[in-house]
Amino acid sequence: MYLYKYVETSLGGFFSSAKHRETIDEHAQEGWRLVQVLPTNYNGHGKPMAYEIIFERKLG
Structure with missing residues (x-):
C-alpha cells in the first residue's frame, strides 16, 4: 500500500x-517518489x- 502527497507549485512568473x-x-x-505533475490553473x-506535484511512498 502507498501513501500519497499532493503539493501545489507554480512555474513562476515575471x-x-x-x-x-x-x-x-x-x-x-x-x-x-515523483508520480505525476498535473496542471491545475490556466x-x-x-x-x-x-x-500539483504528486508523490508516493510505501507504507511501513
Whole structure:
C-alpha cells in the first residue's frame, strides 16, 4: 500500500522564479517518489500557471 502527497507549485512568473525542482528534490530526500505533475490553473491564453506535484511512498 502507498501513501500519497499532493503539493501545489507554480512555474513562476515575471517577478518570481519556478520552484518545482527544489520541491521535487526536497521530497525525494524525504523518501517520496515523483508520480505525476498535473496542471491545475490556466491563464486566459490557456497556459498552465499552477501545478500539483504528486508523490508516493510505501507504507511501513
